[in-house]
Amino acid sequence: MKEIILKVLEDVSANRQLNMQSEGAREMIAEKLETKIQPHVNKLIEEIVVGISKEYKRLKENESL
DSSP states (O other): OHHHHHHHHHHHHHHHOTTTOOOOHHHHHHHHHHHHHHHHHHHHHHHHHHHHHHHHHHHHHHHHH
């Protein structure tokens, strides 16, 4: 995650100096970070939900025995 954030900050600052006190600059960076991080968050959520679903199914099958 840190690498993603550093890469976005590097990309944003490569061609311009940003005034971090500017709400527009902060909003732009936040949007770029969200775009890069969201797929990783979605994958984590999917892995958690699928893992819980599989474990629940396994427990229910064991109860039937």
